[in-house]
Amino acid sequence: MEVIESGVTAAKGFLAAGVEAEIKYQNRKDMALIFSTTPCRAAGVFTTNMVKAAPVLWDKKIVESSPGVQAVVVNSGVANACTGRQGMECCEREAAIAGEALGIPAEAVLVASTGVIGVQLPGDRIEKGIRMLAEAKSDSRDAGLEAAKAIMTTDTVHKQIAVKFEIGGRTVTLGGMCKGSGMIHPNMCTMLAFLTTDANISKEMLQKALSRDVKDSFNMISVDGDTSTNDTLLILANGQAQNPEIHEEGEDYEIFCEALHYVTTFLARKMAGDGEGATALIESRVVGAASKEDARILAKSVICSSLTKAAVFGHDANFGRILCALGYSGAVFDPENVDLYFESKSGRLHIFGGGSACQYSEDKATKILSDPEVTILCDMHMGTEEAVAWGCDLSYEYVKINADYRS
């Protein structure tokens, strides 16, 4: 597998664009398009929040029933959530306009929105934006990059990646982009992430691969514990790589899943590390758990703890908060048997074991916790299962961003 510096336009037959549509802000790109020259099989996972944004409801229907998807239209600035019937009608109009502008059926168009909740989308600007996107679309790397930038809200960096790999003697490409930052605690999926591939894979296997993958990628990150109303992860596969169709489990499917996991994990880590106000990416690695589910619960509990997040922000080796978070996770273990380590590029430190604190250097611990990527390693000594979760520290900036998000 080869990593390439590209995103959603890396795979054969995929075009993209990003334009300034002034949905909410001035002087920044805020609408994006992904377009495939041929119909795609599509799969998706969506928020489990009872309150689902209109675009989520639209996409669920299209992913389930559409014979072929060819476009995704995304806007930032306004989430089109908690917008009632008017919000749903806006999605339908968006798909119809995009279908007309791109020469495809409205049922081939997926839509996604991110931004403030409870505000209606400006229909005229959305329409103008779609026509600009249809005009601007290109299969260049730059076009993919512009799309990745246009979906950002409080993100500080765009997030994209692509990989190349071989299936049945053919080169297959898989690329993706996402945005995260706040209201990030995905359950079934994440804020907004879009993957494109030219793999030839059945719709059933595509959905299976995606649903399996999120459990250890996007579902293992959290910025603030708030599961959004708009979480959407979509993958489009247009088959243009012409590999023998993947229609069952086996070697080809595993190669595809491995590439998929590389891409999703890369994007998920990026999202966690660029959480609102974050100064550090926190990786919580749990080993020796009694079951895979326990490992996931324990790893995620650590990165969700406000106190642990604040301690990392302060470069303070306050390991008690980590034990506390493991303890209330719901998983069963023996606290006397847990080993705790801090790890970063500056080294590794054994902090806690045998029921009490180890003799460690506070200076060394502070140095490790001052690095931009910090790993908290917990060995539960209960079995052999492992899991990794990703989060970020809790800073003044998070509060600042969210105390005044709408203005």
Added chain:
Amino acid sequence: MEVIESGVTAAKGFLAAGVEAEIKYQNRKDMALIFSTTPCRAAGVFTTNMVKAAPVLWDKKIVESSPGVQAVVVNSGVANACTGRQGMECCEREAAIAGEALGIPAEAVLVASTGVIGVQLPGDRIEKGIRMLAEAKSDSRDAGLEAAKAIMTTDTVHKQIAVKFEIGGRTVTLGGMCKGSGMIHPNMCTMLAFLTTDANISKEMLQKALSRDVKDSFNMISVDGDTSTNDTLLILANGQAQNPEIHEEGEDYEIFCEALHYVTTFLARKMAGDGEGATALIESRVVGAASKEDARILAKSVICSSLTKAAVFGHDANFGRILCALGYSGAVFDPENVDLYFESKSGRLHIFGGGSACQYSEDKATKILSDPEVTILCDMHMGTEEAVAWGCDLSYEYVKINADYRS
């Protein structure tokens, strides 16, 4: 029922004290004693965290097996959690020293600690502190107040209350004190809370009343979502009011439960409003829920949402975050049918209904959200059950306190 300005020394036969033992800080009281002149029936609820502090393990044993409890010794500064066998031995020694100093068996002594996790208690200072407490104990209001101050950590105000009521023609008194502030997300109980009463009530009914009560009092508050390793709620009843013993459900039991609920709710609200860095108490009131459990889950989800907490700090009527928090709570409801109101002493505002935002004045909303006590009222229109939860806003100060707690 009459509310009196007092605390743990209000009920007959209860003495208290607070002293400076220099456990961690200088020039502040950090050890407290509650003492009953006669043996008490005791009941308690404790943290559900898998990682339980040594004092929690000690108290669970004593509450279950001791024929009569007469004293509680509390220290702040060091939590005696994650301290292994040495921490447990420290509890045993503490009880033995207190028993000797007070002329009661070690098995009549409960202990509690709050503060930093992972550090051993200074045995010599604890011993000295206990002897000072035994010397200083008094049944005065001031003594109760000193005890309430001595158990504070990052609390900004002490928290105590007492009430008088009649059972079987006798005046019964119930008082209590607690401390909260950080690592507050009780599950089965809260950080540290101590109640004293002269009611004559069987041990079985005392435990029953306490266990029933916490579901709608201490278990309905959250400051930061972190369930502590030390959560302890204890009640001591010495029977000195000489009312006919409450040994079954009935009118007397209900009168007792009502008084108990008044006291616990008062203390729980105080704890939420004085959360670390808090500038406002947030009350989340859910009505029209399908079941009591749904009502509790929904109410608690709102006050736990970091984004909602930050919005209240910024006086921003970002109601989408509240709907989002209701939505991921796990309770089933129809988002199109939810009515949302903001309420405070400045008035009441209908914010959301029928699936989209109401026409409301942002100025009025900001005014309401600027008050020190803000109620978020959610009518689910799914049934008739209600619940209330209490939390606080999320401020820069919370991050500041917790980024650097140990230094």
